[in-house]
Amino acid sequence: MTRPTDRHAGAGVLAQIVRGLEIFSSAVLALMMLLTFVDVVGRYLLGAPIFGASEMISVMLALVIFAGLGIANARDKHIVVELIDARVRAVAPRVYDIAVQGLSLFVMCLIVYVLFEAALHAAETNSRTIVLEWPLSSIFGVVAALAALSVVCQVLGLMTGAGRHDDHLEDL
Amino acid sequence: MATALIGFAALLGLCFLGFRVGFATLVVGFVGFGLQRGFEASLAMVGQQVLEDSMNYNLSVIPLFILMGVFIVHARISKDLYDAAYAGLGRFRGGLALATVLAAGGFSAVCGSTLATAATMAKVAMPPMKSYRYSDRLASGTIAAGGTLGIMIPPSVPLVIYGLIAEQDIGLLFIAGILPGLLLVTLFMICVGIVVRRDPLAAPEAPPLDPARKKEAIRGTLPVLILFLVVLGGIYTGAFTATEASGIGAFGAAVIAVLRGNLRTLGEWKDCLSDATVTTATIFIVLLGAIVFSQFINLSGMPYDLLDLVDAWELSPFQLVLFVCVIAILMGMVFEAIGILVLLVPVFLPALQISGIDMIWFGILVVLVSEIGLITPPIGMNVFVVKSVLPDVRLGAIFRGVTPYIIALVAGLVLVLVFPPIATFLPGLMR
Numbered sequence: 001m002t003r004p005t006d007r008h009a010g011a012g013v014l015a016q017i018v019r020g021l022e023i024f025s026s027a028v029l030a031l032m033m034l035l036t037f038v039d040v041v042g043r044y045l046l047g048a049p050i051f052g053a054s055e056m057i058s059v060m061l062a063l064v065i066f067a068g069l070g071i072a073n074a075r076d077k078h079i080v081v082e083l084i085d086a087r088v089r090a091v092a093p094r095v096y097d098i099a100v101q102g103l104s105l106f107v108m109c110l111i112v113y114v115l116f117e118a119a120l121h122a123a124e125t126n127s128r129t130i131v132l133e134w135p136l137s138s139i140f141g142v143v144a145a146l147a148a149l150s151v152v153c154q155v156l157g158l159m160t161g162a163g164r165h166d167d168h169l170e171d172l
Numbered sequence: 173m174a175t176a177l178i179g180f181a182a183l184l185g186l187c188f189l190g191f192r193v194g195f196a197t198l199v200v201g202f203v204g205f206g207l208q209r210g211f212e213a214s215l216a217m218v219g220q221q222v223l224e225d226s227m228n229y230n231l232s233v234i235p236l237f238i239l240m241g242v243f244i245v246h247a248r249i250s251k252d253l254y255d256a257a258y259a260g261l262g263r264f265r266g267g268l269a270l271a272t273v274l275a276a277g278g279f280s281a282v283c284g285s286t287l288a289t290a291a292t293m294a295k296v297a298m299p300p301m302k303s304y305r306y307s308d309r310l311a312s313g314t315i316a317a318g319g320t321l322g323i324m325i326p327p328s329v330p331l332v333i334y335g336l337i338a339e340q341d342i343g344l345l346f347i348a349g350i351l352p353g354l355l356l357v358t359l360f361m362i363c364v365g366i367v368v369r370r371d372p373l374a375a376p377e378a379p380p381l382d383p384a385r386k387k388e389a390i391r392g393t394l395p396v397l398i399l400f401l402v403v404l405g406g407i408y409t410g411a412f413t414a415t416e417a418s419g420i421g422a423f424g425a426a427v428i429a430v431l432r433g434n435l436r437t438l439g440e441w442k443d444c445l446s447d448a449t450v451t452t453a454t455i456f457i458v459l460l461g462a463i464v465f466s467q468f469i470n471l472s473g474m475p476y477d478l479l480d481l482v483d484a485w486e487l488s489p490f491q492l493v494l495f496v497c498v499i500a501i502l503m504g505m506v507f508e509a510i511g512i513l514v515l516l517v518p519v520f521l522p523a524l525q526i527s528g529i530d531m532i533w534f535g536i537l538v539v540l541v542s543e544i545g546l547i548t549p550p551i552g553m554n555v556f557v558v559k560s561v562l563p564d565v566r567l568g569a570i571f572r573g574v575t576p577y578i579i580a581l582v583a584g585l586v587l588v589l590v591f592p593p594i595a596t597f598l599p600g601l602m603r
Contacts, residue, residue: 026445026449032236033236033239033419034423035419036232036423037419037420039416039419040412040416040419040420044411055229058228061228061232064235064452066226066453068453071446071453075450076192079193079508079510081506081507083188083506084189085188086190088189096190099191100190103196104192106199107194107195107199110202110215110218111218111222111460114222115222117215140223
């Protein structure tokens with residue numbers, strides 16, 4: 001059982017991480033929008049698109065996804081088929097929550113593992129992006145770190161009850 | 173085939189039990205692939221797919237169009253859209269309901285979210301319909317159905333996801349969605365006309381809009397119209413790609429919001445951007461899961477076994493499409509659009525391609541089918557959204573209210589099935 005003091009401390013840490021992720025992902029997404037816009041305007045009005053814009057946008061996309069995943073995991077904002085889940089959960093809520101959240105955690109850990117593996121492999125082979133020649137190990141490393149942070153958010157979210165069971169993103 | 177069927181059964185079981193769809197799909201794909209090829213190979217496959225797709229330039233269209241929608245919602249433009257639509261349609265019986273359909277279509281064109289369209293229109297259209305004593309059935313049903321237009325009228329996230337799975341051009345898919353979207357708006361309006369003719373009390377007469385307000389509302393909708401024309405026109409003329417269009421759309425939507433007096437503080441910007449980020453992440457986790465799952469399905473050989481079945485049953489291409497649509501309709505009763513696309517398309521892809529089906533046409537069909545699923549029981553998401561915004565209206569009234577629109581959607585589906593040029597004519601001009 002999580003003690004109330006632990007829960008309080010965990011909630012504080014989680015709030016700070018989520019705030020940081022919100023600011024980071026917001027900045028990256030805003031930059032992504034501006035870059036796409038300026039690239040097109042530059043191409044048509046000035047005859048000079050931004051060099052390597054599409055590569056930068058690709059990297060930003062990964063940053064937005066994995067930073068956003070931290071926030072989504074903390075609040076358990078994932079797509080769920082809500083048909084009989086409430087009735088099943090009512091039978092053994094604790095076992096149910098452990099099973100559902102355990103599987104989510106397992107998948108997130110799997111993603112973190114494959115991303116770190118990719119970062120290590122890129123470091124060994126000194127792989128770089130094609131146009132800008134940015135080191136892929138650093139890019140994959142940052143993405144893997146964000147994914148790892150999203151696992152931390154998920155665990156803290158579970159400990160503090162930040163993700164309410166009835167608050168999922170159902171449709172788009 | 174048996175391995176894939178077990179995989180599907182496991183996935184459906186996990187989804188029904190309430191496991192997060194994205195995580196469940198990924199884990200079943202990972203385990204299924206691992207059992208066939210070894211877990212080392214499965215880990216390598218997951219790593220490759222996760223990296224490839226989360227850094228896929230073409231997919232940056234998803235966060236940017238979501239952001240465009242969030243900005244448009246934040247610009248509070250829906251009231252102007254609604255009033256402008258009423259200015260044109262107010263003289264007809266059921267004018268407020270007709271305006272709801274038209275405004276929902278217009279809002280969808282720059283928003284792209286069914287949820288946001290249904291929720292926003294519920295807030296904007298319900299009060300006037302209520303004050304002029306429209307029946308709850310007609311009012312709430314029209315709002316819930318109008319919201320479904322969001323996934324057909326471009327920009328549409330489900331069309332992007334279909335494009336990724338079926339390896340189709342996203343720009344072509346967007347352009348292909350225009351005529352079916354307009355067809356559905358027309359069918360919904362005919363629907364309102366029929367309902368009102370059968371039950372005149374459902375829509376008592378309402379006074380025309382004040383001329384000053386009419387002018388103001390039309391002026392207010394102009395920027396949205398221009399933004400839509402720039403985004404879709406740019407894709408259509410080839411001036412820019414779908415990804416570039418999404419960046420321009422998001423930027424334009426932000427400018428509109430600022431000019432309308434919103435997005436004036438950093439907090440507002442952060443709320444919008446962060447909202448779009450979280451939605452993006454949740455979509456991508458489903459997408460990544462789907463791609464891993466489809467690798468497992470491909471490895472199991474199921475798509476090719478289905479191909480043999482199609483041969484054995486001597487199904488014509490049209491019968492095959494019909495068969496897939498029926499399955500999609502059944503799935504739509506439980507799954508939302510992305511779930512249907514993710515589970516259905518990879519399985520039937522080889523059979524459809526070898527049968528020579530136009531995959532742009534099929535994409536429109538499958539998205540149209542998932543549109544039906546948004547308002548059919550037991551899980552009609554748009555119905556639940558309208559219910560949550562309008563708690564006083566009974567759920568049964570909304571479900572009864574959407575029934576004529578379900579018929580209209582099925583009619584639309586039949587029309588697109590029988591006359592494929594409805595979906596393929598505009599993309600054909602671009603090819």
